[in-house]
Amino acid sequence: MQIKINFIGVAVFVCAFFHISPAFAETPKILISEVQITGGTNHTDDDFIELYNPQSVSVDISRYRLRSKNSSGSEKSVNEIAPGTCIAALGYYLWANKDGVFAESADTKTGATLSANYSLALFVPESAGDTIIDSVSWGGGTHPFDPAVFSFSANPGANESIVRDVADDSWLPSFSTAPTPTKSTGTSCPAPAPDPTPDPTPQPTAPSAIRINEIFPNPKAKSDAGEFIELYNFGTEPADISGWTLRDATKTGKYVFPPGSIIAEAAYLAVTDQSFKLSLNNSSETLSLFDDKDALIDSVHYEKTKEDVSLNYTPAGWRGGAPTPGAANQPNTLPNTKEKVPKRGYRGVAVDFDARGSDADRDTLKHTWDFGDGHKSYKAKTSHIYEENGTYAVTLKTSDARDDVLETFSIKIVSYDHPAVRITALVPNPAGSDTDNEWLILENREKKSVNLKGFGIATGWKNLVNHPIREDFVIGGKKAAKLTRTDSLFTLPN
Numbered sequence: 133m134q135i136k137i138n139f140i141g142v143a144v145f146v147c148a149f150f151h152i153s154p155a156f157a158e159t160p161k162i163l164i165s166e167v168q169i170t171g172g173t174n175h176t177d178d179d180f181i182e183l184y185n186p187q188s189v190s191v192d193i194s195r196y197r198l199r200s201k202n203s204s205g206s207e208k209s210v211n212e213i214a215p216g217t218c219i220a221a222l223g224y225y226l227w228a229n230k231d232g233v234f235a236e237s238a239d240t241k242t243g244a245t246l247s248a249n250y251s252l253a254l255f256v257p258e259s260a261g262d263t264i265i266d267s268v269s270w271g272g273g274t275h276p277f278d279p280a281v282f283s284f285s286a287n288p289g290a291n292e293s294i295v296r297d298v299a300d301d302s303w304l305p306s307f308s309t310a311p312t313p314t315k316s317t318g319t320s321c322p323a324p325a326p327d328p329t330p331d332p333t334p335q336p337t338a339p340s341a342i343r344i345n346e347i348f349p350n351p352k353a354k355s356d357a358g359e360f361i362e363l364y365n366f367g368t369e370p371a372d373i374s375g376w377t378l379r380d381a382t383k384t385g386k387y388v389f390p391p392g393s394i395i396a397e398a399a400y401l402a403v404t405d406q407s408f409k410l411s412l413n414n415s416s417e418t419l420s421l422f423d424d425k426d427a428l429i430d431s432v433h434y435e436k437t438k439e440d441v442s443l444n445y446t447p448a449g450w451r452g453g454a455p456t457p458g459a460a461n462q463p464n465t466l467p468n469t470k471e472k473v474p475k476r477g478y479r480g481v482a483v484d485f486d487a488r489g490s491d492a493d494r495d496t497l498k499h500t501w502d503f504g505d506g507h508k509s510y511k512a513k514t515s516h517i518y519e520e521n522g523t524y525a526v527t528l529k530t531s532d533a534r535d536d537v538l539e540t541f542s543i544k545i546v547s548y549d550h551p552a553v554r555i556t557a558l559v560p561n562p563a564g565s566d567t568d569n570e571w572l573i574l575e576n577r578e579k580k581s582v583n584l585k586g587f588g589i590a591t592g593w594k595n596l597v598n599h600p601i602r603e604d605f606v607i608g609g610k611k612a613a614k615l616t617r618t619d620s621l622f623t624l625p626n
Contacts, residue, residue, distance in 0.1 A: 159260075159263060160185075160187055160191045161186060161187070161265070162183055162193060163184045163185075163266055163298060164182075165182045165184035165295070165296045165298055166181075166308075166312065167180070167181050167270075168180050168291070169250065169270075169288055170291075171233060171290055171291055172289075173290070175233070175290070175544070177229040177245065178229070178232040179228065179232055180226060180228040180238065180311075180313045181198060182224055182225070182226050182314055183219065183225040183227075183254065184223075185221060185222060187221055190219060190223070193225065194216060194257065195213060195214075195257035195258070196254060196256060196257060197209065197212050197254070197256075197258065198252070198255075199252075199253055199277075200244070200246060200251065201250060201252075201269075202249070202275075203249035203271070203274060205274075205275035209244065210242065210244040210246075211227050217239075219316060220316060220448075220449065221447040221448070223317060223449070224314040225239050225316050226239050226313050226315040227239070227241065228240075228241050229244065230242060230243055234542075237313070237315055237540055238313075239315050248270075248287040249272060249274065249287065250270065251268070251269035251276045251283075252267060252269065253265075253277035254267070266281075268281060268282060268283070269283040270283065270288060272285055284303070291311065291475055292307040292309055294308075295311075341367030342363055342367075342395065343366065344362075344363060344445065345362045345364035345444075345445045346445065346453075346455075346456065347360075347432065347434070347442060348360045348361075348412075348455045348457070349412035349434075350437040350438065351439075351440060351455075352439050356405070356412070356414075358404070358405065359404065359410075359412050360402050361378060361402065361403055361412075362402040362403075362457055363395060363401045363421070364395075365395040365399055365400075365401075366398070369397050370397060371395045372393070372394050373389050373394070373401075374393045375389065375424030376389045376421065377426075378419065379410075379419070380411060380418070380419055381413070381416075381417055386409075386410065387408035387409065387410055389403075400458045400460075402458045404457070416434075418431065419431070419432050434450070436536075440455075441454075441533070444461040444462070444463040451463035451464050451466070452464045452534030464493065464532065464535050465493050466535055466537055467495075467532050467535075468491070469489040469528070471486060471487045471528055471539070472484070473528070473543065476544050476546070478545065478548035479521050479546065480519070482515040483516055483517070483543070484515050485501055485509070485513070485516065486512070486513045487501070487512045487528055491532050493532065493533075496533075497512075497530055497532055498510070499511070499530055499531075500528070500529040500531070501516070501526065501527070501528055502528075502529070503516045503524060505524055521545050521546055522544075522545055523542060524542070524544075525541070525542060528541070551576070551582040551584075552576070552577040553577070553582060553607070554575050554577065555574060555575075556574070556612065557572070557573035558572045559571050559624075560624035561624075568617070570622070571614050571615060571616045572614070572615045573612050573613070573614055574612060574614075575607075576607040576608065579610060581606055581609055582606070583605065583606045584605045585604050586600065586601065588620065589622040591623060591624055591625065599620045599622040599623075600620065601615075601619055603619065605619050
């Protein structure tokens with residue numbers, strides 16, 4: 133982290149998707165993508181396990197089991213995933229220890245812990261047998277679940293994680309010092325699609341190959357005129373949605389599709405506020421689609437919208453975009469972010485935060501830092517002083533014209549143990565040139581040596597100017613040393 137120089141003073145989501153059912157004969161591939169086993173001393177509960185779905189459709193992981201083995205081979209449960217849980221296509225799912233720093237941002241949490249020389253495995257539900265979907269071990273892997281899989285020879289240290297490159301399904305050879313635990317954008321499973329009935333002469337049917345594809349709740353026009361909801365048929369035959377119903381979050385708001393409402397295969401159908409009486413809220417709204425038997429087909433929840441920006445379905449989650457009723461979506465390209473966030477800081481000392489990013493659409497980016505202690509900053513590059521010790525969840529929101537990207541980081545604030553160094557003598561007005569001959573005597577009153585590199589000498593009359601000590605300046609225990617302008621470019625007022 134970047135710490136401001138200390139002074140020695142002279143005067144210191146929304147998500148909607150179709151899914152793969154666990155009833156399929158072939159178990160879908162789910163990857164263990166990142167693991168952290170400790171946050172260090174007094175933070176050994178800062179454990180997390182991140183899962184990744186590389187499929188192009190969502191996967192039902194109900195009752196999948198995470199289990200661990202310790203260094204003696206003893207096996208125990210980490211977590212059994214709750215019924216009705218799905219991972220979105222190309223999405224994530226996060227487990228964390230319930231007492232750790234990641235608990236509040238996790239999809240699920242238990243009291244299990246991970247440690248050095250462990251092995252970890254993801255199993256199918258117990259009712260389906262003991263098939264291992266994925267596993268990994270670290271610290272030599274003396275008791276791996278599967279001896280054929282990759283094992284790290286060393287253990288990750290405090291706030292380090294083992295990371296998988298999900299693009300080519302390979303573990304990175306070195307530990308990450310900047311873990312990125314990622315939770316899902318929504319874990320509830322949609323209603324399963326019924327088995328299609330073969331028909332030699334396909335006629336319009338009512339399959340569940342229909343999704344809510346685009347929503348435009350916040351037009352710029354007066355009274356939100358121009359709202360629309362678009363459905364898409366991703367099936368291979370026409371779909372008759374006569375009698376189907378769209379409902380909003382209220383008990384009365386609904387739109388029933390009239391007779392003859394047919395969506396061709398790979399086609400779109402948009403209904404506008406000229407037809408429906410729904411009230412699409414600009415924030416905190418749920419929109420649901422039911423078939424003519426009142427079975428839920430799809431549901432979307434959103435919290436916030438931007439004016440004149442539509443919400444677009446993508447396999448990776450909902451995105452803002454340009455409104456395209458009845459045509460293919462034009463989703464926004466999310467900002468590419470790169471930030472510097474320290475993992476540790478000192479109470480009462482300014483901590484630097486730096487957000488940088490780019491946008492393929494050339495939108496102007498706005499940054500909002502939430503430091504986790506009730507204070508915020510709207511500058512990309514800023515600093516903040518924490519008044520109390522503790523572990524804080526720092527959130528960075530990067531916004532372009534259509535979407536917000538949220539990232540969460542953890543920073544631990546502790547008291548700074550200042551060295552017991554005192555100025556015991558100084559010569560502010562020496563014979564000859566002041567600039568060349570001024571000096572200070574610094575006394576180290578501790579038993580151990582101290583290095584003052586990075587500290588500074590602050591001088592001045594009304595306003596202090598800091599002069600950093602640029603190189604190593606070591607004072608032995610219970611000893612003193614002379615500091616000159618060779619070490620710090622200070623000037624002493626006469």
